[in-house]
Amino acid sequence: MADESPTLDLLERLAAAPDRMTIDALCRQIGLPEPILRGRLALLVARGWVEADAEGSSYAIGVGALRPLGAYLSADRTARLAGPILGRLRDQLGESIRLVRLDGAAIVCLAVRESAHDLGGPVVGRRFPAISAASGRAILAGRDAAELDAILAAGVRAHTADSVVDRAELDAALAECRARGVAYERGEVLPGVGCIAAAVRVDGLPVTDAISCGAPLSRLTHDHAEDIAAGVRRAADELAAAILG
Incomplete structure (x- = not known):
């Protein structure tokens, strides 16, 4: 099974960022090759956890990230x-x-x-x-x-x-x-x-x-x-x- 920690690191970085993050900045901070990072980002975008700009060059945390927060607070x-x-x-x-x-x-x-x-x-x-x-x-x-x-x-x-x-x-x-x-x-x-x-x-x-x-x-x-x-x-x-x- 693939190591999921970089994906979690990616979500935490985006959640903590005050503004959108470029793919270059994410590559440097997460430590993944760009093709692998783009693949993980594409999955997160498809699930609504991450939002991408029209060119796919910068990213921000998505509305889907509210789902676990809402579940946590409800419980x-x-x-x-x-x-x-x-x-x-x-x-x-x-x-x-x-x-x-x-x-x-x-x-x-x-x-x-x-x-x-x-x-x-x-x-x-x-x-x-x-x-x-x-x-x-x-x-x-x-x-x-x-x-x-x-x-x-x-x-x-x-x-x-x-x-x-x-x-x-x-x-x-x-x-x-x-x-x-x-x-x-x-x-x-x-x-x-x-x-x-x-x-x-x-x-x-x-x-x-x-x-x-x-x-x-x-x-x-x-x-x-x-x-x-x-x-x-x-x-x-x-x-x-x-x-x-």
């Missing part, structure tokens, strides 16, 4: 339970609210209730560095120290100009999260946007999820940040209770 009990909770908090705060999950060194958005002035755009399924995101920090603050060490040992790259990469500063941010029950970041994932998050802590289960609230920095006054912090803590506790119930 995920936590995501289903979170929907009404996220909606109520969005209405209370007037800001976008998200449920995110830790996946390796990244966080993935599972559900969102957007506000009218959301600056992040569609984010369900998108991945961001866990150590830069408030939601990732909220989760990592409750995980084993060895897991954090492994993530940091792999190297921390700045996601934006404001991303914190210094180990001492990151340790201080996690310590603050443990003390206050919420994590903060300002412009470290999306320029001009701040985020406050609380982990969903369910007795007897590892911490994997968090509820976060993102707001334009222009709106993130001290009083509003305090209201958001209290809101995400309540929402995370409500979701944890619903999971146990």
Whole structure:
């Protein structure tokens, strides 16, 4: 049986790319000869997982890639339970609210209730560095120290100009999260946007999820940040209770 890992690498590369990728760039990054790569791309295009331009020279992730995402979210009990909770908090705060999950060194958005002035755009399924995101920090603050060490040992790259990469500063941010029950970041994932998050802590289960609230920095006054912090803590506790119930 042929090794399918290059095909999976291909899908992951296209899913992570901010724009279409040329066949030359894909050949270099995937490490397959062009004829083999074109054959795999043709199959993925036929299945709808990948989209090609008219000349077949550049490619992007296709709408078919939403099928496994939709199936995953439909089967995920936590995501289903979170929907009404996220909606109520969005209405209370007037800001976008998200449920995110830790996946390796990244966080993935599972559900969102957007506000009218959301600056992040569609984010369900998108991945961001866990150590830069408030939601990732909220989760990592409750995980084993060895897991954090492994993530940091792999190297921390700045996601934006404001991303914190210094180990001492990151340790201080996690310590603050443990003390206050919420994590903060300002412009470290999306320029001009701040985020406050609380982990969903369910007795007897590892911490994997968090509820976060993102707001334009222009709106993130001290009083509003305090209201958001209290809101995400309540929402995370409500979701944890619903999971146990």
